Amino acid sequence: MKVIDHINKATSTLFSFEILPPLKGKKIDSIYESIDYLIEFAPHFINVTYHREEYLYKKRDGGYLEKVAIRKRPGTVGICTAIINKYKVDAIPHLICGGFTKEETENALIDLQYLGIDNVLALRGDPIKTEATFVPKENGHAYAVDLVNQIENMNKGIYLNEETQSAHSDFCIGVAGYPEKHFEAPNFSTDLKFLKAKIDAGADYIVTQLFYDNDKFFKFREACKNAGINVPIIPGLKPISSKKQLTALPKIFNIDIPEQLSDALLKAKDDKEAAAIGVEWGINQAKELIKNSVPCLHFYTMGKSEAVRNIVKAVY
Numbered sequence: 001m002k003v004i005d006h007i008n009k010a011t012s013t014l015f016s017f018e019i020l021p022p023l024k025g026k027k028i029d030s031i032y033e034s035i036d037y038l039i040e041f042a043p044h045f046i047n048v049t050y051h052r053e054e055y056l057y058k059k060r061d062g063g064y065l066e067k068v069a070i071r072k073r074p075g076t077v078g079i080c081t082a083i084i085n086k087y088k089v090d091a092i093p094h095l096i097c098g099g100f101t102k103e104e105t106e107n108a109l110i111d112l113q114y115l116g117i118d119n120v121l122a123l124r125g126d127p128i129k130t131e132a133t134f135v136p137k138e139n140g141h142a143y144a145v146d147l148v149n150q151i152e153n154m155n156k157g158i159y160l161n162e163e164t165q166s167a168h169s170d171f172c173i174g175v176a177g178y179p180e181k182h183f184e185a186p187n188f189s190t191d192l193k194f195l196k197a198k199i200d201a202g203a204d205y206i207v208t209q210l211f212y213d214n215d216k217f218f219k220f221r222e223a224c225k226n227a228g229i230n231v232p233i234i235p236g237l238k239p240i241s242s243k244k245q246l247t248a249l250p251k252i253f254n255i256d257i258p259e260q261l262s263d264a265l266l267k268a269k270d271d272k273e274a275a276a277i278g279v280e281w282g283i284n285q286a287k288e289l290i291k292n293s294v295p296c297l298h299f300y301t302m303g304k305s306e307a308v309r310n311i312v313k314a315v316y
């Protein structure tokens with residue numbers, strides 16, 4: 001079922017979460033363990049992230065270094081299908097522009113269609129570690145809006161090879177939004193214009209970057225409304241689970257930690273205490289967001305299902 005139909009049918013705030021595929025070579029059981037922790041709360045959908053290739057230099061005989069491309073976390077689509085079969089819950093693959101030509105994207109979408117997957121989260125992807133800025137693959141997409149256009153075209157039966165008479169797909173398309181602005185955007189308003197372009201291209205809903213200050217989310221939601229963005233906006237939440245994250249999260253996700261939360265975390269004597277503070281903050285955030293009628297709470301689990309479980313248990 002489409003995310004948008006889940007939202008339209010709902011009489012209260014929905015719950016969803018996001019997982020990462022296991023590291024290459026690890027079993028899928030770790031994924032099932034994370035989901036088993038949360039499944040009793042009847043999530044309406046589960047997102048599975050996509051991880052593109054990274055480049056490593058391997059030492060070869062004679063002292064040469066060979067550049068090798070590896071994908072540390074493959075298996076996004078396989079995991080989605082496994083989740084749908086095992087739990088009968090909608091699973092949403094993340095699809096990125098990075099590393100894909102348009103044709104490879106089309107083929108990936110055709111696979112998703114055959115597998116009965118109704119939803120896609122369309123993203124650009126970050127620059128790979130060895131690149132300063134995002135570089136699209138030759139004949140690939142430079143921005144998420146271009147990917148949304150391609151999916152929307154397929155939904156109308158327009159494939160890359162126009163001579164092919166093709167059955168139209170029917171994907172529900174999600175895109176990313178940034179309450180604290182995307183790190184590359186020159187300013188908040190320009191970022192919002194590009195977000196609107198994704199909606200105008202056919203995206204059905206927005207999932208936000210994680211944030212810890214609800215006021216920033218409410219301002220973002222209001223700014224979206226004023227900009228003519230009328231699709232559901234799903235807030236993304238991630239409980240802080242260690243003292244280290246106080247500096248790691250702002251660096252990785254380009255977000256602020258509110259002073260009240262950072263003061264509390266700085267005083268925490270160990271990670272156990274920090275995690276308890278993170279859960280308490282998450283519960284308060286979730287309660288206020290529900291009170292303010294968000295369509296769904298989306299949790300980034302990042303391998304920490306227990307903290308998410310404690311928050312969900314307190315608010316549902």
Ligand code: FAD
Nearest residue numbers: 049050094123124125126143144176182184185191194209
């Ligand atoms: P875009 O919407 O393309 O925006 C990227 C930047 O370009 C922004 O600064 C925007 O303002 C600007 N921009 C947009 N259009 C134009 C234009 N036409 N001209 C000039 N500038 C423009 N990454 C992964 O690799 N895998 C994942 O599974 C994944 N999941 C995510 C899930 C969520 C909910 C979120 C919020 C992010 C996720 N990401 C993931 C990270 C995401 O790929 C990065 O944040 C990436 O840097 C931007 O992706 P985007 O889709 O927002 O890009």
